[in-house]
């Protein structure tokens with residue numbers, strides 16, 4: 001079986017480097033096209049300005065690959081079957097549309113099209129069925145073979161699966177208070193200045209709270225043939241997002257309340273333990289076997305100890321206890337540049353591939 005040829009847009013940044021690193025030896029996809037803000041003779045040269053900061057060397061088959069300016073659509077059409085986009089939202093708005101119009105599927109990390117009801121915002125354990133909106137998207141924008149799918153903001157990766165697991169088990173979560181403590185790598189590379197973050201917590205991340213309160217409603221929404229994805233209306237969220245001096249791993253403290261039947265703590269832990277969804281049933285390679293891992297120790301989860309669980313693709317939850325104001329509270333964690341960025345994008349592409357939406361061109 002020939003591997004699909006994948007491109008990475010913004011391959012030199014924090015998310016782009018994670019794509020290059022995580023896609024090494026992937027059995028379904030191989031990197032054949034790279035793009036950044038300007039042309040370079042090789043990836044090695046392009047990445048030298050920021051430095052390569054993954055734990056292993058640059059994969060040998062990517063090291064010498066030429067890097068194109070991302071606006072070079074001809075090179076992209078020549079070089080790959082689909083692209084992963086790690087572009088910044090302002091650049092993504094224009095370029096992702098051009099790529100899709102030219103016939104290339106775009107699996108994006110950027111926020112540019114997250115609000116578009118015809119663009120699925122995938123967390124495959126929760127809403128794999130949202131890919132059904134792709135034909136309507138193609139009609140709406142006049143795409144022939146191209147399309148855009150996005151993944152949500154990294155801040156909500158840690159708590160959306162635990163919440164959805166409870167909903168899927170028949171408990172109506174109706175209100176959430178979320179306080180995130182987000183890692184430095186979430187701001188890209190070089191990102192936040194060390195002097196702003198060492199010995200400090202920054203209680204503001206531009207746009208993050210709005211995304212944390214809005215995006216879950218689309219993720220939980222339903223597909224309507226005429227309107228696209230219609231937001232779920234049964235959940236109210238209040239979020240506070242902070243930046244903390246942690247390298248990788250976004251932690252969230254969550255308070256939840258239920259409408260109607262309230263589960264016991266044991267029932268909540270059981271719902272999390274049994275949570276298996278379409279990515280697990282389809283055997284997607286980046287799908288963690290155990291999507292939600294509950295730790296009984298009173299001092300877990302911790303970024304340093306738990307961010308790599310399930311190869312960085314699982315959520316670790318802990319500290320479930322009754323809340324004197326809401327019904328329960330707990331703490332959860334996910335790896336922001338793996339599950340929250342490149343790993344999440346790869347899982348989305350694997351879902352599309354398994355569902356015949358990604359094909360050789």
Ligand code: NAP
Nearest residue numbers: 010012013014015036037070086087088110186188189341
């Ligand atoms: P970053 O480390 O600052 O990297 C920026 C990347 O964009 C570089 O590869 C840069 O290439 C490229 N770029 C800049 N201007 C460009 C242009 N005009 N055309 C093509 N490429 C251009 O940023 P990041 O953290 O990787 O974030 C990338 C995207 O992913 C953003 O949309 C962000 O919101 C999203 N995201 C990030 C995270 C995370 O944890 N970091 C999580 C989820 C989503 P040069 O090297 O040539 O400048």
